[in-house]
Amino acid sequence: MSISHSVFVTGGTGNIGSAIVQELIAHSYQVKGLCKTAQSAHKATQLGATAVMGSLCEPQSWLSTLADCRAIIHTACTFDAQMGETDAALMRAIADQAMTRSTPLIVIYTAGCWTYGSHDAVITETTPKYSVADFRWMLDNQAWLRDKENIDLRVVSPANVVREEEHYLPPILSWELQRCGHPVLPQGEAQTWSLVERKNLAELYRLVLERGKSGEEYIGSAEHRAPLASLLRQLSEQPIECGQAALWAEQYGSWTEGYALQQVFSSEKAMRELGWQPRLFLPPSV
Known part of the structure; x- marks a missing residue:
C-alpha cells in the first residue's frame, strides 16, 4: 500500500472516528488507529484498522508511525481540565515530526461548532468566531499549526453529531x-x-482528505x-x-x-467545493 493511501486516525474507535475508519477502509485506504487500551485496540482491529498503542498525552511513543502515512485525521480529545494543553503539545509534536518528511503531512483537524458562538444569521466558514470558553483552544491550536512548514492543515467543523x-x-x-x-x-x-449523522460526516472527512484545500475549513451540517x-x-x-x-x-x-x-449552519462550501451530499434524515412532519 502506497503512502498516498495510508491514513492515521486519532479517536478512531470513538463515535466520529469509527465511522471515519469504516469510510476510509471502504474506499481502499490503509488505516492506523491510535489506541490507549487493549479494548480499544480490539475494536480498531475489528473495524479493519491497524491498532497503534499510545495516548494523546505521550505522542513521542507513536509519532514515528506517521512517517509512512499521507495524513492524520484528528478527532480525539481527552475532555479533561488539561484538554487544551494536551492538544497544543500534540500539535507541536506533529509539527516537529512533519519536518522530517519529504512531503507535507496532511492534518485534518476537528473543530467544534461551538467555536463559532451564537449568531442570528446562518453560519458559514467566514462567520466570525466567538467560541465558548472551554473550546477556545481549538481555535488557538489551529492558528498555531496553520503556518507551520510541511503541514497541510485542513479543518472540519461538524454540527452536533448523531447516530x-x-x-x-x-x-x-x-x-x-x-x-x-x-x-x-x-x-x-x-x-x-x-445536526449531522456520523456516517454522512465520515464521507465529508474522506472528501476533505481527497479534495480539500490547504488552510481551508469545511462545515458539516445536514x-x-x-x-x-x-x-x-x-x-x-x-x-x-x-x-x-x-x-x-x-x-x-x-x-x-x-x-x-x-x-x-450551512454546508454550501463543502457541497460546492468537495461534492459532499448532506443526507437529510428527519421526516417532513418533524
Missing part, C-alpha cells in the same frame, strides 16, 4: 431522558440544533434546523422540561453552555 442507531437524538438528550425519566431541553421547546422537541416526542410522551442549561452545567460541566447557543 442513526439512536434515532438521531443528540447524546445529551438521551442521557437526560435516562437520568430524569422525562425529556429535558436547555432552553425552550422552539429550540433547534444543526439538518440545519432540527426541532429538538419533535425529536424528543418521538421517544417520550412525557412533558418536556425546559430551561435546564444551568443544571446541565452543574451535572456535566461548563462546556455544556454550547447547547444553549443560537446556531444554524
